[in-house]
């Protein structure tokens with residue numbers, strides 16, 4: 001018999017009782033099978049280093065209860081038929097192959113999480129990857145960040161380790177963020193309206209859970225961000241694609257829908273994802289007017305607008321109105337680093353309470369240590385400094401990319417949305433299907449993403465998204481050279 005039995009000398013149960021429990025558990029879990037012979041009392045006693053009388057006592061108890069059969073001393077076996085009452089306790093079977101396992105019935109939410117809409121584009125490991133949304137992580141002032149973390153770690157405050165007392169996040173951080181967004185994005189809010197969340201994705205998820213019922217219509221930019229689309233679908237929303245032109249979402253098309261059909265509209269007005277175009281002021285006002293008239297809520301996802309190059313910042317939608325319901329979402333994933341998982345949600349005062357409670361239910365809070373370090377990072381000017389440095393760096397990288405594209409492709413490329421953010425979009429004149437181009441680029445060690453993925457309908461084959469923030473100038477040049485070879 002190849003059975004592991006562990007007995008503990010300091011256990012409150014006597015040894016014979018411990019052995020009895022171990023054997024009983026082994027029988028019920030089918031580690032000892034019906035009919036299987038047990039070792040003799042002498043052999044088991046010697047292998048466990050206990051007295052033979054102890055083993056005999058356990059065996060006798062199990063025989064009397066019907067788990068074992070036989071005569072002690074002349075062969076003891078597991079009963080072939082276990083008593084009825086024991087059979088009611090379903091034995092734990094050895095893990096079955098996944099396809100044989102009975103899957104618990106999923107909710108409609110669970111069933112909606114199929115793979116029909118990917119969470120993110122596939123991400124190959126390639127030497128030159130024009131992946132969008134990846135900051136220059138090597139440039140992050142890690143030493144400074146470490147110093148701030150350590151400062152708080154050394155403080156010896158038990159509160160640092162405890163559950164947070166404020167459901168909306170650290171008040172100091174919320175103040176710092178309220179000031180930051182007022183200054184840089186003209187968002188109008190008090191710290192009370194700021195809720196710290198684990199990245200924009202959590203904000204979108206919470207908004208959807210609180211404001212969307214199954215079957216509600218949600219308008220999304222077409223093309224648009226997959227993370228948002230995925231969250232709306234999971235909640236059972238009907239998606240209404242609204243086209244995007246060179247000035248962002250076409251508000252006229254929203255206005256042409258039956259009144260009050262759309263419950264919520266998701267927009268990326270300051271750097272439309274993925275086209276990169278910016279919604280001009282006039283259209284912003286039109287959108288706000290439409291939302292107000294139709295009683296619709298706007299999610300304003302301002303994910304990378306801190307990086308502006310050739311144009312003056314346009315105020316956030318949120319700051320342009322006092323009437324429409326705008327839920328402003330910001331993130332530190334792009335300005336600092338994505339694994340930090342800190343973002344913020346600015347909501348109308350009437351909704352702060354319910355959002356804070358929903359956030360608590362989701363995962364209680366954002367880690368306190370990182371919130372403290374981030375507060376200092378903002379307050380001591382490191383955020384502004386880092387932003388200035390990255391703006392200059394990304395601007396250079398962007399110019400290198402634009403020049404390389406012009407140099408290699410000339411008239412055969414049009415470039416969109418290069419004035420803001422960390423990526424741009426290109427339209428290449430090519431007869432190659434998008435998938436084939438992505439495949440050939442990958443063979444040449446270059447990662448590009450076809451924008452077709454982001455379309456709900458009428459996906460063009462000639463649009464591609466090129467992120468440049470995380471790539472050195474040399475890699476950008478080499479990447480475009482390789483792409484030109486494929487496309488020539």
Ligand SMILES: Cc1ncc(COP(=O)(O)O)c(C=O)c1O
Nearest residue numbers: 133199200201225273303331333
């Ligand atoms: C449109 C858009 N919103 C938000 C995010 C960032 O999400 P998070 O803050 O959850 O990291 C991204 C990341 O790529 C994005 O493209």
